[in-house]
Amino acid sequence: MEGSRAFVAIVALSLAEASPSLTLPQWRVLAIVNRHGAQNLTAIAQWMGVHPSTATRACDVLVRGGLLRRREDPVDRRRLVLTLTPKGQRFVDAMLQRRREGIARVLEGMPASRRRRLAEAMEEFATAVGDAPEPLGRAVDWVH
Secondary structure, X not given: OHHHHHHHHHHHHHHHHHOOOOOHHHHHHHHHHHHHOOEOHHHHHHHHOOOHHHHHHHHHHHHHOOOEEEEEOOOOOOOEEEXXXXXXXXXHHHHHHHHHHXXXXXXXXXXXXXXXXXXXXXXXXXXXXXXXXXXXHHHOHHHO
């Protein structure tokens, strides 16, 4: 459990440095849309495991902040979809870079052989929970 707390701390610190007013649930919304593309509010709520009204409130803040765009679904105009704005994409890209740098700083203190085993274990973990990991070479340049 210490490992998961360490990863959450890295994300929380990166988020606090990038945008002190953005919450972890709001970051999750951005990360979901970044990873999976345009989403409707029902899908966002399901991904987050929250009531749709909770997802709506988080998305409303992000729309007002210019990080998300809400528009009609081109396939079904009765539905709304959420996509990242250019500002939102820049924010997500910067957050992911901060996270990588934070993890790299921590891992620099580990021997290379242990970093490799950790990277492989994390890929297996992500696969087990149904989240395809980034290719090993890109996600964990610090392994080598």
